[in-house]
Amino acid sequence: MLYLKKYFTEGLIQFTILLSLIGVRVDVDTYLSNQLPPLREIILGPSSAYTQTQFHNLRNTLDGYGIHPKSVDLDHFFTTRRLLNQVRQLDRLSVPSTELNTWLVHRETETVVSTSSQSSPSITLDNGAGLEDINNIDSTPAMRGGAAAPESTYNLNAADSSLGAVAPEGNQEQGNANGNDDLTKEDIDLIDILWRQDIDLGAGREVFNYSNRQKESEEKPGLLESKDRSEEQESWRNGINLQGSPPVDGETGESIPEQLPAIGSQTSLSLQECLRLLEATFPFGEEAEFPAPGVTQEISVSNEEAPSTSQSLPLGSQLPGAEPQLDLEQQWQDIMAIMELQAMEVNNTDLQTNFSGASAPNGTTESNTVANFGLATRSTPINEDVSLHQASIPSCSQDFPQIFNTQLESTSIPPPRASMPRLSSSNSSNINSTFGATNLTGIFLPPPINGSSSNVTSTPTLPDPFATLLEESMLDEISLLDLAMEEGFSQAQASQLEDELDSDSGLSLDSSHSPASPSSSETSCSSAASSSSTSATFSEEGAVGYSTDSEVATAETEEGAVGGYQSEYSKLCRMSYQDLSQFHGLPQLDSISHNHTYNLPLSSPFSEHPELPLTAGKKTIRDKHSSKLQPPQDLLDKHSSRDERRARTMKIPFSNEKIINLPVDEFNELLAKHHLNEAQLALIRDIRRRGKNKMAAQNCRKRKLDAIISLEQGVQDLRRDKARLLKEKMEFIRSIRQMKHKMQSLYQEVFSQLRDEEGRPYPPSQYSLQYSADGSVLIMPRSVTAAEQNRKPEKKQKDKKK
DNA sequence: ATAACCTGTCATTTT
DNA sequence: TTAAAATGACAGGTT
Numbered sequence A: 001m002l003y004l005k006k007y008f009t010e011g012l013i014q015f016t017i018l019l020s021l022i023g024v025r026v027d028v029d030t031y032l033s034n035q036l037p038p039l040r041e042i043i044l045g046p047s048s049a050y051t052q053t054q055f056h057n058l059r060n061t062l063d064g065y066g067i068h069p070k071s072v073d074l075d076h077f078f079t080t081r082r083l084l085n086q087v088r089q090l091d092r093l094s095v096p097s098t099e100l101n102t103w104l105v106h107r108e109t110e111t112v113v114s115t116s117s118q119s120s121p122s123i124t125l126d127n128g129a130g131l132e133d134i135n136n137i138d139s140t141p142a143m144r145g146g147a148a149a150p151e152s153t154y155n156l157n158a159a160d161s162s163l164g165a166v167a168p169e170g171n172q173e174q175g176n177a178n179g180n181d182d183l184t185k186e187d188i189d190l191i192d193i194l195w196r197q198d199i200d201l202g203a204g205r206e207v208f209n210y211s212n213r214q215k216e217s218e219e220k221p222g223l224l225e226s227k228d229r230s231e232e233q234e235s236w237r238n239g240i241n242l243q244g245s246p247p248v249d250g251e252t253g254e255s256i257p258e259q260l261p262a263i264g265s266q267t268s269l270s271l272q273e274c275l276r277l278l279e280a281t282f283p284f285g286e287e288a289e290f291p292a293p294g295v296t297q298e299i300s301v302s303n304e305e306a307p308s309t310s311q312s313l314p315l316g317s318q319l320p321g322a323e324p325q326l327d328l329e330q331q332w333q334d335i336m337a338i339m340e341l342q343a344m345e346v347n348n349t350d351l352q353t354n355f356s357g358a359s360a361p362n363g364t365t366e367s368n369t370v371a372n373f374g375l376a377t378r379s380t381p382i383n384e385d386v387s388l389h390q391a392s393i394p395s396c397s398q399d400f401p402q403i404f405n406t407q408l409e410s411t412s413i414p415p416p417r418a419s420m421p422r423l424s425s426s427n428s429s430n431i432n433s434t435f436g437a438t439n440l441t442g443i444f445l446p447p448p449i450n451g452s453s454s455n456v457t458s459t460p461t462l463p464d465p466f467a468t469l470l471e472e473s474m475l476d477e478i479s480l481l482d483l484a485m486e487e488g489f490s491q492a493q494a495s496q497l498e499d500e501l502d503s504d505s506g507l508s509l510d511s512s513h514s515p516a517s518p519s520s521s522e523t524s525c526s527s528a529a530s531s532s533s534t535s536a537t538f539s540e541e542g543a544v545g546y547s548t549d550s551e552v553a554t555a556e557t558e559e560g561a562v563g564g565y566q567s568e569y570s571k572l573c574r575m576s577y578q579d580l581s582q583f584h585g586l587p588q589l590d591s592i593s594h595n596h597t598y599n600l601p602l603s604s605p606f607s608e609h610p611e612l613p614l615t616a617g618k619k620t621i622r623d624k625h626s627s628k629l630q631p632p633q634d635l636l637d638k639h640s641s642r643d644e645r646r647a648r649t650m651k652i653p654f655s656n657e658k659i660i661n662l663p664v665d666e667f668n669e670l671l672a673k674h675h676l677n678e679a680q681l682a683l684i685r686d687i688r689r690r691g692k693n694k695m696a697a698q699n700c701r702k703r704k705l706d707a708i709i710s711l712e713q714g715v716q717d718l719r720r721d722k723a724r725l726l727k728e729k730m731e732f733i734r735s736i737r738q739m740k741h742k743m744q745s746l747y748q749e750v751f752s753q754l755r756d757e758e759g760r761p762y763p764p765s766q767y768s769l770q771y772s773a774d775g776s777v778l779i780m781p782r783s784v785t786a787a788e789q790n791r792k793p794e795k796k797q798k799d800k801k802k
Numbered sequence B: 001a002t003a004a005c006c007t008g009t010c011a012t013t014t015t
Numbered sequence C: 001t002t003a004a005a006a007t008g009a010c011a012g013g014t015t
Helices: A002-022 A028-033 A037-044 A052-056 A074-091 A097-116 A121-125 A129-139 A141-146 A148-166 A185-201 A210-228 A230-252 A262-266 A269-281 A297-318 A324-347 A349-357 A367-374 A382-407 A416-437 A440-444 A446-453 A464-490 A496-544 A551-566 A570-584 A587-592 A611-622 A632-639 A642-649 A656-661 A664-673 A678-753 A782-790
Strands: A767-771 A777-781
Touching: A642 A656, A642 A678, A656 A664, A656 A678, A664 A678, A678 A767, A777 A782
Parallel strands: none
Antiparallel strands: A767 A777
16 A cells, blocks of 8 residues: 555656646646545545544645645635635626626736736636735735736726716826725716716717727736836837827817716816727727826726726616626626637737737827827736736627617717628627637646746746745636636637537536546445445444354454445545455555454354454464464454453453344343353443444444535535536527627618618717617617616607518 | 554433 | 434544
């Protein structure tokens, strides 16, 4: 056993080292802790869960993944674990409104992660599970190394909050690095109001094709970077301005200031920027002209944040009739889009650069902001890019629900037909093609991707403990299953990725199975052992009735029975090994067996000296090592249990086995048959009590292990179910998205074919199609639409279609 | 020498 | 109410 363990462990270590050299990250702990009892036991020894003290230990290995309770890292570990659990709850279906905030946090933290950790792209793929955690961790003294990045993220938050406060008061806390992660309801409402204003403005801007948006979104990460790194900022700005400004200027001219509501006039620069960013992010967004003071930093930050807020919040608010389910759905879409983008970004840095280079007419008046946008982070870490995309693309996916209200409205400049189809096509192409490039390897094989695509700067800033923590906490904690699920999540749209997804799901299933398979193997082991010892077990359990014939047979059966008790646990395997070894007479293992003498069938039931045969039976095994000089009696005593020795001393005329296993009636008869003194009777009763209790203890421990095993199995089953459900959800979301795509195209088609009384097409900037409750479609002026959204649905009908 | 583990035992509770 | 079973806690032995 020891040798096996040693060799096995060493082999694993060597193999792991080899894999790590190749670049494959191998996390042994994951596999060990992933409910692989046999494997774990082989390496680590018998299940620690079997120890009773472990049962009372909340931090036992079952949950602690092998961390010793006394470990110094334990608190840290559990803190991490708690945070991870919190984040893990994010993927629950019931997403409360606060969830939104969490996601915002997630994005920020992601930025942090990206800046700080280059070596763990896989983390970004997670649903942000580790991000928040990471963020928190980052705030710990040990992680101060990455302080710069978090600050920027907090700035984002601050800007965001200020953004929300813009309407009433203006920016107040822009630059502060406060922890205002959460959007208050007021903020949300304000954003919503702004959003509606945007729509009301009627200034269409369909010009935005997807590539533009994407470009902007890609550039956004640069904002964060730029803020953190002033030097790079300058140089980058210059270069970026060249790229980014032209498109922006083109767009600015189209705005319609007059229609701005009072709130619009109140809005400050940051608000404007926010709106602009919203527009950039959302194709349906309107371009509103606001006085543009020269504020760059905060603005850029706010811009950064704005999309994220607008993503989730305004959508729900903007669709008054939308059920909460839709909101959830959209949030899920957000998540999905985020994941997709992350996946995209990981592999598509080249595309990013291309996009940034290929500027499309993108209307923002302010060169500063443009410059910020233009910062297109070529040298920025991938993760940052990813985060940016998270901000932008999800919005794209989200705009679909609003197609009817907003998307076509905003085309004052470009020809709607051309722009819209292009948009959709580009969108789809991006989603499909780009995602097609997504690769699981990118997730699991961070090193090459990182090295190729992103700067090394972030890596050094990341302390080793941080990286270690990330990897361990993220990969181990979240587990391959979750990770795989998340990945599958991210790849939902790409049919091409289906295979990967499957393989991925296969991976996840494997991971989920791997725990199960071991258990199965374990059970098989146990079953084998139990099968071998089943009869023995029965004989023993039935031994209460107590009928054993031959000593040897009983001895073996008893031994087997002992193993059989625990056969179902990992321990059983060991026990069975023992038994086998004993059966084969392996000398080195003989000493392993403890004194189970009480279990040993002492002999023929009615033999006056049961111990002799018993000890003889055991002697055959043990004597090989035990001193040969010992007299038989010593051996007998030595290998007998205390009770046996006592019984022998007291000259009890029958075997302990009978004392223990006989039914009460027979036991009483037996006592009555013999004339025994008080001492003998007391001893016999003690022997019986202890023997019974001994078996009871064994059963009790067995039950404990059974319970633990069943719980583990239940956890595995639940994980599998979770993975399956998530996969199904992914598919549903994908189909919904496809349907929305179709809807969009149909909308365009219908709208383009509409003609007024004079045969002229309706300008998309002024009219939009609205669904009525009865299923008919109305074309309505934008103003009406906006007003309707705000209050009552008064319908000015024009044409009715279908 | 020590820690971890296993098993038996006792005291107590539960059945 | 009692016996048996169950269980927590501890001790001793083994690795």
